[in-house]
Amino acid sequence: MYLTQSEEKALAGEYGEPLEIAYRVLLAIGRLGNAERLIPIKWAHVSGVSYLTIGDYGSDFLQRISKIKGTKFKVFTTVNPCGMDVENWDRLEIPPEYAEKQLKIISAYQKLGIANSFTCVPFQSYPVPAKGTHVSWAESSAAIYANSILNLRTNRESAVSALASALTGKTVYSDLHIDANRKPKFAIRVKFSSRRRLIGSVDYGILGYFAGKVTGGVIEFQGINSGMNLSESKALCAAVGTVGSSGMFTFGRSKDLECMDFTEKEYSNTFEEISDAKDGDAIVFGCPQMTIEELYQLSKDLIGKHFKKRCIVFCSSKVYDLARSRGYAGGIEKAGATFVRDSCADFTPLISSLKVSSVLTDSAKGAHYMKRVHGMKIALKDTKTILEQNLN
Amino acid sequence: MKNAQEPKSFNAIRPRIARVRCIVEASRVIEGEVLFSSSPIAFLQGVDPEKGIVSEKQHEIYNKPFANKILVFPNTVGSSVGAYVIYRLKENRVAPRAMINQVSDIITASGCALSAIPLFDLPNSKISELSKTKEIKIEKNSQIIVRS
Numbered sequence: 001m002y003l004t005q006s007e008e009k010a011l012a013g014e015y016g017e018p019l020e021i022a023y024r025v026l027l028a029i030g031r032l033g034n035a036e037r038l039i040p041i042k043w044a045h046v047s048g049v050s051y052l053t054i055g056d057y058g059s060d061f062l063q064r065i066s067k068i069k070g071t072k073f074k075v076f077t078t079v080n081p082c083g084m085d086v087e088n089w090d091r092l093e094i095p096p097e098y099a100e101k102q103l104k105i106i107s108a109y110q111k112l113g114i115a116n117s118f119t120c121v122p123f124q125s126y127p128v129p130a131k132g133t134h135v136s137w138a139e140s141s142a143a144i145y146a147n148s149i150l151n152l153r154t155n156r157e158s159a160v161s162a163l164a165s166a167l168t169g170k171t172v173y174s175d176l177h178i179d180a181n182r183k184p185k186f187a188i189r190v191k192f193s194s195r196r197r198l199i200g201s202v203d204y205g206i207l208g209y210f211a212g213k214v215t216g217g218v219i220e221f222q223g224i225n226s227g228m229n230l231s232e233s234k235a236l237c238a239a240v241g242t243v244g245s246s247g248m249f250t251f252g253r254s255k256d257l258e259c260m261d262f263t264e265k266e267y268s269n270t271f272e273e274i275s276d277a278k279d280g281d282a283i284v285f286g287c288p289q290m291t292i293e294e295l296y297q298l299s300k301d302l303i304g305k306h307f308k309k310r311c312i313v314f315c316s317s318k319v320y321d322l323a324r325s326r327g328y329a330g331g332i333e334k335a336g337a338t339f340v341r342d343s344c345a346d347f348t349p350l351i352s353s354l355k356v357s358s359v360l361t362d363s364a365k366g367a368h369y370m371k372r373v374h375g376m377k378i379a380l381k382d383t384k385t386i387l388e389q390n391l392n
Numbered sequence: 393m394k395n396a397q398e399p400k401s402f403n404a405i406r407p408r409i410a411r412v413r414c415i416v417e418a419s420r421v422i423e424g425e426v427l428f429s430s431s432p433i434a435f436l437q438g439v440d441p442e443k444g445i446v447s448e449k450q451h452e453i454y455n456k457p458f459a460n461k462i463l464v465f466p467n468t469v470g471s472s473v474g475a476y477v478i479y480r481l482k483e484n485r486v487a488p489r490a491m492i493n494q495v496s497d498i499i500t501a502s503g504c505a506l507s508a509i510p511l512f513d514l515p516n517s518k519i520s521e522l523s524k525t526k527e528i529k530i531e532k533n534s535q536i537i538v539r540s
Contacts, residue, residue, distance in 0.1 A: 021506055028415045028505035032496055048473070057441065057476035061506070160475045160502040 001030045002037045010168070018071045022167040029161055033174035042129050043076050044166035045122050047138035048159030049109065050083035050347040051102045052373070058159070059101065062108040073113045074169035078122040080139050081289065081316070081344035082106055086118075092340060093353035112166070118342035119316035120288045121234065123150060134177055136165035140241025141234070141288050141365065147248035149233050153177045156247040176218075176247050184220035184250050187259040191223060194264075198224055201235035202382040205364030207262060208239025210270045212246055214260055219249040222259070230293055238288050238365040274367045275380035280360030283307070283386055285337075286314030287345045287366030292322055298383070299328035302335035305391040310354065311337040314345050335391075346373055360386050407537050411516055414533040415496050418510035423529035424489045427461040428522060429453045435474030435503065444486025462528045463488035466519055468499040478503030490530060494519040512536065 003011065003023075011027065013020040026038055048054045054062075065071055083102050084094045106118075117125055120139050123146070129135070131151040137143040138157040146152040155175045157165065165171045175181050188211045190198060198204060211219050219240070228236070240246055285298070290313060298313075313332060315323070320341045323329040329339065345351060346369030351359070358377035359370055367378040381389075429452055433439065440447040444458045458481065468474055478500070481487035490510040493500055504511035510530065522528075522538065529537040 021508075024416065024508065025502050025505040028501040028511070029498060031413070031415050032498065032501050054473055054476065055436075057436075057480045058473055061476050061479055158472045158475070158498055158502060160472070160506065161498070164502075 001027060001035055003027070007038065016068065016070065018065050018068055018167055021065075022164040025160055025164040026168065026170060026172055030172040030174065033172060035172045035174035037173050038168075038170040039134055039173045039177065040169055041075060041134050041136045041165055041171050043078070043133075043135040043137070044073065044162055045078045045080070045135070045137035045139055045142055046109075046114075046159065046162045046166055047080040048163070049080045049105060049118060050344060051098060051105055052083050052347040052349065054105070054159065056101075059105045059108070063104060066108040066111040071112060071167070073166040075166065076115065076126075077113065077166040078115045078126065079109055079118055081118045081120055081314075081342055081347070083348045084343050084350065085340045086342060088341070092338070093350055095349065095353075098349050117316045117318040119318070120344065121291060121316070124291050125316060125318040128152070134171065136162050136171040138162035140247075141238035143247055144237040144241050144249070145234065147176055147182070148237060148250065153182075154247075156241070156245065182218060182248060184252065184254065184257060185217035186215040187220040187222050187254060187257040188214070189222040189259055189261050191261045191263050196264075199232075200382040200384070201231045201362050202364070202380055204228065204232040204236040205239040205362075205380075206267055206270045206274065208236040209243060209274060209364045209368075210262055210266055211249070212240040212242060212244040216245040219246055220252045220254055220257060221249055222251075222253050224251065230291055234288055234291070235363065235365075238363065242365045242368045271380065274364050275378055276371075277358045277377035277379040280358040280377070280379040281356035282309055282354050283311040283360045283390060284314070284345050284351070284366060284370070285311070285362065285383070287361065287363040287369075289344075290315040290319065292319050292328075295319065295323040295328045295332065296326070299323075299331040301387050302332055302337075302391070305335055305387075307336040308390050308392055310356070311390075312345070312350070313337050313339050314343060315339065315341060317341040346370060351376065360390070362386065407539055409535050410514065410521075410538055411535050412492065412512035413515050414512055415501050416504045416509065416511040417533045418490060418530050421529070421531050422462075422489050422510060423527060424460055424462045425527055426522065426525045427453060427456055427458065427463050427488065428525070429463075429465040430520065430523065431465070432467050432469040433465050434470030435468060435477040435499070436471040438470065439477055439481070441477050441480040441486070442484060444481055444484065457486065458488040459486045461488050462490050462492060464492045464519060464522050464525075466494040467497045468503075470499075472499050474499045475503035475506060478509065479506045482507035482509060492519070492522070492528070492536070
């Protein structure tokens with residue numbers, strides 16, 4: 001792989017150990033993908049923030065790097081949600097030993113220089129660059145959203161490779177950064193016999209979960225309206241990323257692609273695979289984290305109502321602050337829901353501490369991880385149904 | 393390469409040369425005994441980074457120390473946090489001298505890159521050909537010398 005003179009110097013350690021390591025990581029990943037060079041990026045999004053995901057091993061590395069004098073992220077960098085609401089953890093059933101370890105990770109990232117929000121939907125809170133811009137995003141749901149909805153270019157980065165991108169401001173020029181590789185290789189044709197249409201985050205989550213499992217390349221969805229709303233596209237991207245390795249989808253009607261049908265049968269098989277309970281003891285909204293549009297809708301639906309069971313709402317602190325200033329957050333809290341800011345339903349110890357064995361959610365991705373990480377039974381239902389059945 | 397010793401004399405009776413693809417290069421000549429596994433390794437939860445061994449009881453190289461060995465295995469499986477476990481092995485000075493995969497993956501590659509552990513894979517030959525190999529010497533980053 002070709003490196004410029006200054007990249008070679010960095011690799012040789014002339015600009016310090018963190019950059020030496022970061023370039024070694026980019027070079028190794030570039031060689032895996034037979035890349036010819038590195039390219040500059042405008043935005044890095046780094047995963048590996050919750051202590052539940054990176055543990056002591058990741059934490060110790062980050063702390064060590066962040067303490068080396070002069071080590072700073074070179075480009076605009078956002079990071080994934082952490083494992084708790086940083087300002088409210090002690091009131092939210094987070095064990096103090098966990099909190100202490102989580103705070104060390106947060107402080108390491110803050111020393112390196114990150115935007116002031118922990119989020120898996122970074123495109124909600126920060127201005128999205130022009131179409132075609134190269135970025136380096138870990139967090140599969142965000143990377144797929146970047147490629148498929150925002151027309152940015154990124155590979156599905158790992159925690160380590162996105163960290164290397166943040167430190168260097170560069171990524172490997174390979175795969176989805178190159179035009180020729182962004183063409184679909186496989187089609188999923190939505191073909192319902194009745195007049196039923198896909199609608200809402202559950203339907204799109206089920207489609208994404210099915211599609212992610214059957215192919216790892218760029219997917220072309222056929223027979224659905226590309227004008228889906230933000231909740232639907234967010235759910236689709238998250239579910240595609242949960243299973244398998246696809247990093248992008250398109251919409252179209254190509255005739256020459258290998259194609260698989262998604263009929264009522266595939267829909268119900270996939271639903272049954274994800275949803276293994278009729279009802280849940282607690283409600284979890286916000287996987288991926290809720291957007292301001294979703295909080296607005298929720299606040300409207302909750303006027304004059306009250307939840308019959310525990311309801312947890314995950315969103316970033318930035319979106320929460322906006323929702324509070326517009327009055328949505330107050331309305332949602334008045335209905336008995338609890339906000340957890342800057343955290344993740346899948347990787348917070350809060351879910352295990354709820355003392356429930358089943359969860360109601362509208363998220364296929366959330367269902368997948370809450371089942372595996374927290375041993376929950378899952379009832380997958382759309383928001384409207386959850387509200388109809390669980391409000392006084 | 394703080395934990396690498398000076399190379400011993402390499403008495404190759406019938407040395408063979410195998411071509412490799414370099415993922416993380418070696419900055420000096422490396423040689424060592426082979427620790428061979430035909431099955432993949434999960435570094436997170438499958439390896440004890442304090443002891444430097446595979447800790448899964450059913451694994452074919454369970455409890456065999458990595459230190460000073462050339463670790464040959466097909467690829468890494470499991471969590472991507474495995475990359476940080478490889479780094480921890482190196483910090484604890486119980487990491488292998490080098491690793492050789494069949495086809496390297498992003499976890500092994502980023503873990504070895506973080507830790508400056510030389511890593512190679514074998515696009516043109518089967519990893520099973522190394523199953524009886526006793527020692528490997530790496531002089532250049534494009535080939536290894538194999539002694540059975």
